[in-house]
Amino acid sequence: MDIQEIRESLQNSKALLQKIQADLLWRQPQRVTEFPQTNLSDHPLTRGAPAYTNIISACESFLDNHGDNYLGMGYLEKNHADIFYKVILEVVDWNINSPVTLLDFGCGTSHLYEYIIENNLAKNIHYSGLDILEKSLNISKSKFPHNQYYCLDILEGEANLPEFDYIIMNAVFTAKFSLSFEEMKSYFEILVAQVFNFCKKGIAFNVFCPHTQECYSDILFYLPFDELGAFLAKKVSKNFTIRNDYNLEAYTVYVYK
Numbered sequence: 001m002d003i004q005e006i007r008e009s010l011q012n013s014k015a016l017l018q019k020i021q022a023d024l025l026w027r028q029p030q031r032v033t034e035f036p037q038t039n040l041s042d043h044p045l046t047r048g049a050p051a052y053t054n055i056i057s058a059c060e061s062f063l064d065n066h067g068d069n070y071l072g073m074g075y076l077e078k079n080h081a082d083i084f085y086k087v088i089l090e091v092v093d094w095n096i097n098s099p100v101t102l103l104d105f106g107c108g109t110s111h112l113y114e115y116i117i118e119n120n121l122a123k124n125i126h127y128s129g130l131d132i133l134e135k136s137l138n139i140s141k142s143k144f145p146h147n148q149y150y151c152l153d154i155l156e157g158e159a160n161l162p163e164f165d166y167i168i169m170n171a172v173f174t175a176k177f178s179l180s181f182e183e184m185k186s187y188f189e190i191l192v193a194q195v196f197n198f199c200k201k202g203i204a205f206n207v208f209c210p211h212t213q214e215c216y217s218d219i220l221f222y223l224p225f226d227e228l229g230a231f232l233a234k235k236v237s238k239n240f241t242i243r244n245d246y247n248l249e250a251y252t253v254y255v256y257k
Contacts, residue, residue: 052187056132058177059108068109068139074171080248084206085115087246088170091204091254094124100165104129105154105195106172110140113147128164130154154194167195169205174250176221184221189231192255196236202256209244209251228253 059074066072075081089112092100104112107129116122130150131137137149152159172191176184188207196203210222225242232240237255244251 052179052183054178055175058175060133060135063109063133063136070111073108073111074175081111082115083246083248084170084250084252085112086119087243087252088112088168088204088206089116089121090243091168091202092125092166093201099124099126100201101126102128103161103164103167103198105167105169107131107140107149108133108136110144110147112168112170113140113144130161154198155191159198161198163198163200165199165201167199167203169195169203171206173205173207173221173223175219177219181221185223185227188221188223189235192232193235196255200257202254204252204254206250206252208249212244212249225251 062074063072070078070081073081075084092102102125104110104127107113108131110129113122113127113129116125116127128148128150129137129140130152131140132151132153134151137151140147141149150161152161154161169192173184173188179187192203192205207223207228208220210216210224213222216222228242229240232238232253232255237257239256241254241256242251243254246252
């Protein structure tokens with residue numbers, strides 16, 4: 001092998017190493033290092049002010065700054081919100097003859113219910129909403145006084161909540177804000193497992209996909225498919241579907257009994 005061949009071999013090896021490094025970075029969400037790395041499993045959620053209150057505060061700020069509209073719910077475009085609503089509602093089996101009971105977990109100001117009405121789905125759904133923000137629920141109640149609304153933290157003590165056929169958690173896990181990845185993942189796992197106990201048929205939620213991103217945001221929550229599947233199969237249910245076919249960077253998951 002002459003000098004030129006050695007140089008070409010070294011260049012090829014260097015290019016391969018760079019490709020592998022880039023691929024690893026592409027597959028792993030960027031982690032926020034300036035925030036505490038406390039794991040929520042070591043931080044009882046019912047003691048003091050848990051880390052997830054940062055998410056609640058951020059949602060309250062959205063509502064205060066933008067009002068009762070898609071921006072106030074954290075969406076940049078209304079059509080994106082409508083796509084989220086359409087896809088996440090497909091957890092429901094529409095082939096049954098009787099209406100289903102549905103809990104909109106983290107309902108905010110009931111924009112999902114507005115979508116249900118606009119698309120003539122209300123006759124098939126007995127809708128209820130739950131949120132931890134009282135000001136959001138007050139807006140919901142003023143718009144839809146006939147609906148049942150719950151203002152509670154399901155992770156704090158005994159939750160006085162009935163069972164529902166389906167529970168939808170739309171955009172509950174898409175942003176972690178100031179939480180670390182480890183904090184947000186622990187919060188996600190604890191909450192999903194707890195909420196699943198209150199459904200009769202299934203739940204649905206969405207998170208951002210690290211495998212389809214060109215760039216990352218420090219405030220969003222990216223969860224790899226393999227980590228999600230391992231958690232669901234071990235702790236919740238092996239009966240689940242992952243939807244990543246609607247041209248947005250978040251994927252939707254249906255988990256069934």
